[in-house]
Amino acid sequence: MATPTSSDSQENILSLAQADDMFQSRKGPGIVDESLKTLILTHGLADKFGVILVHRHARLKQGEAMVSYKNTSSPWPSQARAPCGGSVIPQAWRMKDGKLQPYEYRFVPSRAGLQDALNSHSSFVTEFADALERHNLSDCAGLSLVPECGKEYLEITVSSTNIMIPTNEVITHSGMPFCMY
16 A cells, blocks of 8 residues: 555545635635646646545544545555555645645556656646645645546545546436436
């Protein structure tokens, strides 16, 4: 595993509603469009990184980390060995102690091609972190790897499991999202 530690705890991360309220009140959507998106495009990283609303999916127990595979994520023991000879790599980063630090992870079935995504793009990471701080979004916005298939998703949480549903499979009824099967 990518050795998530107790410092990765989501204990101090806001709920979805709290994070969204803060993001909206600080004019986050406009800042993403005018500054953060431009920064990602300028560095040629739109196929690799995106802006994420930093929020808690579930209350994790001490020693757990949120790990995803394909469209589902759930708590895993932090020190567990990854199954099938795979690896667990950082997937989402939040600002903590003045720098981007991982708080969600992705299971990769093989070790082929693994690298630390942030170390490969250090000048971008520094500029992105500075922009979050400058725009007062460091506690509600962060950086994420683009989903494996590059689609847009509706994110739902059931108990402690998070499920990403492609938006083209979602319909609304009376303003509420429903999934098409």
